[in-house]
Amino acid sequence: MSSTATIAIEENQADLLPRVLPAHRIGSDQEALDIARALAAEFRSGASERDRERRLPWAEIEKFSASGLGGISVPRAFGGAEVSYRTLAEVFRVLCSADPALGQIPQNHFGILGVVAQSADAAQKTRIYADVLAGQRIGNAGPERGTQNILEMKARLLETPNGYRLNGKKFYSTGALFAHWVPVKALDEQGRVVLVFVRRGTPGLTIVDDWSGFGQRTTASGTVLLDNLPVAVENVLPLHRQAEQAGIQGPVSQLIQAAIDAGIAEAAVDDAIHFVRTRSRPWADSGVERASDDPYVIRDIGDLKIRLHAANALLAKAAGLLDQVAAVTIDAEASARASIAVAKAKVLTTEIALHASEKLFELAGSAATLAEHNLDRHWRNARTHTLHDPVRWKLHAIGNYLLNGIAPARHSWN
Incomplete structure (x- = not known):
C-alpha cells in the first residue's frame, strides 16, 4: 500500500479496498498457537505507539491474514484446521495481551463464521470458507445507534423491480474497514432478521473511519452506510432461523x-x-x-x-x-x-x-x-x-x- 493511500485512510479521506495477500494454510491447533505467539511478540513492540497516534494497523492485520490465523475455525471438510475452542480462545488471549485493539479486529470475523456454520447452505459455506482460507477477512455491520436496544434495527432489505436493495446505517462496525466481506444485519420485508454478505467495492457501500472511543482506538469501529445497495440473493443468510434452533x-x-x-x-x-x-x-x-x-x-x-x-x-x-x-x-x-x-x-x-x-x-x-x-x-x-x-x-x-x-x-x- 502506498504512503499516499495510508495517509488517506488515516485522515478518513477514503474507503480503500483491502488487499488480498496469499495466506498460509494452518493444519493443527499447535501450529495456530505457535503462530499466534510469534505474531504477538512482533505486534507488542508497536502497540503503544499505534494507540497514542491512533495509527490503524493495516500492515499488522495483513500479516495476521497472511499467517493463516483467519482460517483456523473453518471446518476440516472445507479445508480448514477446525481448531478447538480452547485454541481459539487462547489465540485471542495471546494476541490481545500484545495489542487488544489489533486483537479485537478479527472478533467478528470468527463470530460470523459461527453464523455461517449454523445458517448458511452448502453453496454459501463453500464460497465463504474458500475466501477465508485464501486470506480474506470478514467484518461486521450489525449494531445501530438511535435504537431502543442492541437487538432493534432499522436497516432494511427490500425487493424492488431492479432486484434486492439494502439500505441503512450501522455503527460499532469493528473490522469492517479492514474487511473484504461486510456482513450486514437487516430486516426483510416480512420483518425477519437476515444477514447480507456485501462485497467491498459494491456501489452504495461506504465505510467511515469515525470511531472516537477513548479505548480500543485502532479498531476502526465506526460507521457503515448502505445506500440502495444491490444484493444477490445467494449472499443472504436467514439469520432468523438461528434463534429457532x-x-x-x-x-x-x-x-x-x-x-x-x-x-x-x-x-x-x-x-x-x-x-x-x-x-x-x-x-x-x-x-x-x-x-x-x-x-x-x-x-x-x-x-x-x-x-x-x-x-x-x-x-x-x-x-x-x-x-x-x-x-x-x-x-x-x-x-x-x-x-x-x-x-x-x-x-x-x-x-x-x-x-x-x-x-x-x-x-x-x-x-x-x-x-x-x-x-x-x-x-x-x-x-x-x-x-x-x-x-x-x-x-x-x-x-x-x-x-x-x-x-x-x-x-x-x-
Whole structure:
C-alpha cells in the first residue's frame, strides 16, 4: 500500500479496498498457537505507539491474514484446521495481551463464521470458507445507534423491480474497514432478521473511519452506510432461523470477548510488575531499598496474579465445555449450559481487566501516570471493551439459571 493511500485512510479521506495477500494454510491447533505467539511478540513492540497516534494497523492485520490465523475455525471438510475452542480462545488471549485493539479486529470475523456454520447452505459455506482460507477477512455491520436496544434495527432489505436493495446505517462496525466481506444485519420485508454478505467495492457501500472511543482506538469501529445497495440473493443468510434452533454461536462470540479482556488484564499485570521492578521508588516508611521489596506491593501483585489465573482457568474451562457440546447434537439445555459457562468466565475476565489496569498505577506510583509511558491505555482499553456486554447481566443470567432454572436468551450477547 502506498504512503499516499495510508495517509488517506488515516485522515478518513477514503474507503480503500483491502488487499488480498496469499495466506498460509494452518493444519493443527499447535501450529495456530505457535503462530499466534510469534505474531504477538512482533505486534507488542508497536502497540503503544499505534494507540497514542491512533495509527490503524493495516500492515499488522495483513500479516495476521497472511499467517493463516483467519482460517483456523473453518471446518476440516472445507479445508480448514477446525481448531478447538480452547485454541481459539487462547489465540485471542495471546494476541490481545500484545495489542487488544489489533486483537479485537478479527472478533467478528470468527463470530460470523459461527453464523455461517449454523445458517448458511452448502453453496454459501463453500464460497465463504474458500475466501477465508485464501486470506480474506470478514467484518461486521450489525449494531445501530438511535435504537431502543442492541437487538432493534432499522436497516432494511427490500425487493424492488431492479432486484434486492439494502439500505441503512450501522455503527460499532469493528473490522469492517479492514474487511473484504461486510456482513450486514437487516430486516426483510416480512420483518425477519437476515444477514447480507456485501462485497467491498459494491456501489452504495461506504465505510467511515469515525470511531472516537477513548479505548480500543485502532479498531476502526465506526460507521457503515448502505445506500440502495444491490444484493444477490445467494449472499443472504436467514439469520432468523438461528434463534429457532439451539446452538452455541452466542457462547462462542462471548468466549472471544472474554479472551480479549483476559489479554488486556495480562498486559496490565505484566506492565505493573515491570514498572515496579525497574522504575518505582519504595515508600519512605517501608524501610526497604526497592519498591519490589515493599510487603504491601508484594501482597497486591500476588493477588492480581491469583485473580488473573482464576479468570484464565474459567476461560479455558468454558472453552472446553464448548468443545464438548459441539461434539454432540446441541439441544436447548446444552446451549444454555454453554452460555452460563462462558458468562462465568466473562465475569472474572471483566473484573480482572478493570482491576489490574487501575491497580497498576497504585502499585507503580505517580511516575506511571506520565504520558510518555502511555500505561493508561490498559484501563482505557479495558473500560471500553468490557462495555460490549454488561457484566451485571452476566451475573443475572448465572443466578437466574442456577436459582430458577431459566435459560438465558439466545442471541450473540449470551
